[in-house]
Amino acid sequence: MTTITFSPASEPAELSDKVSGAWAFILIECATFSAYFIVYMLYRMHDPATFAEAQTHLSPTFGLVNTLILLASSWQVARSVHSARAGRYDVAWRQAVLTVALGLAFVVSKLSEWGFEIQRGYTFETNDFFAFYFFLTGIHVVHVLLGFVFMGVALYKLHERDVHSEALEIAGIYWHMVDFLWVVIFTLLYVVR
Amino acid sequence: MSNALVEAQPLPAPLSERIAWQLRHNRKLDLWIAWYTMVVFYTLFGVVFVLMTEVMPPPGPDWSTERIVRWFSDTRGGLLNGFAIIFAVTGMAAMCNAIISYSMWRMSVSKAFSYAYLIIYSLAAIPGMLFCAILLTVGALRPERDPKLLVWLYEAAFLTFVGTMGIFLVGTLVWMIAILIDKNRVLPAWFGFLNICNLLTEVVVAPAWTARRGAFSWNGSVAFWIDTIVFVVYTCAFIWVLRRMVERETFSAGAAP
Numbered sequence: 001m002t003t004i005t006f007s008p009a010s011e012p013a014e015l016s017d018k019v020s021g022a023w024a025f026i027l028i029e030c031a032t033f034s035a036y037f038i039v040y041m042l043y044r045m046h047d048p049a050t051f052a053e054a055q056t057h058l059s060p061t062f063g064l065v066n067t068l069i070l071l072a073s074s075w076q077v078a079r080s081v082h083s084a085r086a087g088r089y090d091v092a093w094r095q096a097v098l099t100v101a102l103g104l105a106f107v108v109s110k111l112s113e114w115g116f117e118i119q120r121g122y123t124f125e126t127n128d129f130f131a132f133y134f135f136l137t138g139i140h141v142v143h144v145l146l147g148f149v150f151m152g153v154a155l156y157k158l159h160e161r162d163v164h165s166e167a168l169e170i171a172g173i174y175w176h177m178v179d180f181l182w183v184v185i186f187t188l189l190y191v192v193r
Numbered sequence: 194m195s196n197a198l199v200e201a202q203p204l205p206a207p208l209s210e211r212i213a214w215q216l217r218h219n220r221k222l223d224l225w226i227a228w229y230t231m232v233v234f235y236t237l238f239g240v241v242f243v244l245m246t247e248v249m250p251p252p253g254p255d256w257s258t259e260r261i262v263r264w265f266s267d268t269r270g271g272l273l274n275g276f277a278i279i280f281a282v283t284g285m286a287a288m289c290n291a292i293i294s295y296s297m298w299r300m301s302v303s304k305a306f307s308y309a310y311l312i313i314y315s316l317a318a319i320p321g322m323l324f325c326a327i328l329l330t331v332g333a334l335r336p337e338r339d340p341k342l343l344v345w346l347y348e349a350a351f352l353t354f355v356g357t358m359g360i361f362l363v364g365t366l367v368w369m370i371a372i373l374i375d376k377n378r379v380l381p382a383w384f385g386f387l388n389i390c391n392l393l394t395e396v397v398v399a400p401a402w403t404a405r406r407g408a409f410s411w412n413g414s415v416a417f418w419i420d421t422i423v424f425v426v427y428t429c430a431f432i433w434v435l436r437r438m439v440e441r442e443t444f445s446a447g448a449a450p
Binding site: 017018020021022024025028029032035036039043124125128131132135139142143146 | 419
């Protein structure tokens, strides 16, 4: 099959398709996570004593640090999108790299926290609370790793000076969703008593 | 659809003549056969696994030996007849893989994607349904056998059915990447992203290997119910976008109309 070459006029429609597709994806992901949160709350309502007791064994420091790291990374990706829109691609590229670095710091912090909890004897099988703790934080980390792929594509497009690309826009939308989901997870697991 | 294809439509005639005309003249006959085969396959899959064998939703992983033995006896007819249908139509899965591979063949991406998907999904029926069907058929054949063996067959069947998702994860990833980097617009970008939702469900089922009860067990609200809802949405979506692909196909090189 022959590979076609796009005329400039056809590109905006395709890119717009991708952004709207990304938004549809974000909505479905948020709906799926909402279902996880509802199930968590139902289990919590069913056994509030176990959940309240187990919750005290989590480290609020880790939770807070993780939240601050992700909020900072979201701020960086927003700045990167603004810089790219202004045509300052070098600055946008550096800010996107910083976003990824903060994302890596989040993953390292999360792995350390898991190690800390497991060393103290709290695992997936300890009780329902820790099952949800490891599941929700685990599936969230998978989303962060997926975010690195989105950011990787965005960095490549920035490096190539692809002015038509909306890869950074999509990566930014996705990264904000990951951040938003973490804030909800942090609230449910660490804060709500 | 091109003018040539529109003009080639048959005039109103008895159904048998219209079918004969389609068989002789429809340029997309092979694609439509593949698409309808896929629809029939997934319909049969749903009827057998949900209604006949009662494998979906799965019974409990924490059931007692007595209850598992009773389950094999109670559902014996459904298991034997239902899985007989599955064994007869398993080959139809090849047509599903073929039309999906064709979608990648039609894209601007390397043919490696199409071949990779075809090879990965040629294995998919084994963990996706055949292991489960064979193990439960063996159990249903002689429900009077040693209860320990029945428990083994039961657990192996449901763990392989729900828990072995690596093949689907990688296959979905291949299709997703192909759609998102394709420049021929064979399939919509939103569907490319929807593949991510489906491949993540393959990760979510992983805890089913250790959880004997609760949300993460093989019949749990997270590992089974939420995953299944996402899977059903995804399956309906890909059947629909593949239909649109066939309708839009003009067999010319380059972007789809």
